[in-house]
């Protein structure tokens with residue numbers, strides 16, 4: 025699922041001031057040009073080796089403050105001893121009693137730089153200010169996402185609700201009335217069921233997980249985007265020969281899963297119950 029930053033990075037940056045033949049102009053002309061272009065930031069696009077944006081010590085992305093030792097090792101603040109306090113710290117590459125100093129030139133370069141999103145191959149067209157790349161990638165809607173349906177390899181570039189609609193067309197849908205017990209019949213091989221609470225325009229996914237030994241884990245995921253404010257309560261019941269298994273809780277909305285799905289609560293249904301019914305197992309769902 026994880027993606028690696030490409031080795032070549034396309035960069036857009038700002039160049040301000042005198043350019044081209046103006047360098048050879050008389051001094052007063054150059055000064056005039058510099059003054060008038062002060063507020064006109066010209067963008068240039070370059071590609072560079074992605075290794076140049078890595079810390080020499082930890083190979084992580086270069087983040088400010090940056091330090092450079094006298095041997096030219098550039099490292100991030102995490103990799104410089106005492107680096108957070110002031111401009112003086114020790115380079116971990118050299119391991120010599122040597123002082124590394126702030127590398128303000130590269131800091132300035134990074135501050136004016138924008139890079140394409142790491143997930144552009146999945147459809148993100150944004151150019152991100154370099155300092156914001158980590159926060160953007162953590163919330164980018166084109167980042168690879170996980171799916172709670174067992175066996176699904178995941179997807180990118182959509183919400184979970186859209187992925188289930190497009191990527192799992194064989195998943196059954198059942199319309200559920202709010203605050204009413206709805207009986208479902210789930211086949212032993214069924215991995216998930218979409219529950220459609222039509223009066224509230226809300227969809228839920230009932231997942232029959234295979235992540236527990238000797239049984240299935242039934243759990244509910246709300247297929248809602250971030251704007252959806254309503255809170256929904258649910259109850260799931262499975263009737264076995266020796267009694268009724270019940271789970272109730274709150275269905276939390278999920279727009280996309282950045283990590284593999286782990287239900288915060290699930291109903292353990294032993295294989296003995298699934299096997300005790302010749303075909304479908306009755307599951308009762310209550311949503312409000």
Ligand SMILES: [Zn+2]
Pocket residue numbers: 079080081082083084099100101102103
């Ligand atoms: Zn580092």
Ligand SMILES: [Zn+2]
Pocket residue numbers: 093094095096097115116117118119
């Ligand atoms: Zn060094």
Ligand SMILES: [Zn+2]
Pocket residue numbers: 141142143144148149150160161164165166
């Ligand atoms: Zn993005």
Ligand SMILES: [Zn+2]
Pocket residue numbers: 171172173176177178187188191192
């Ligand atoms: Zn899926």
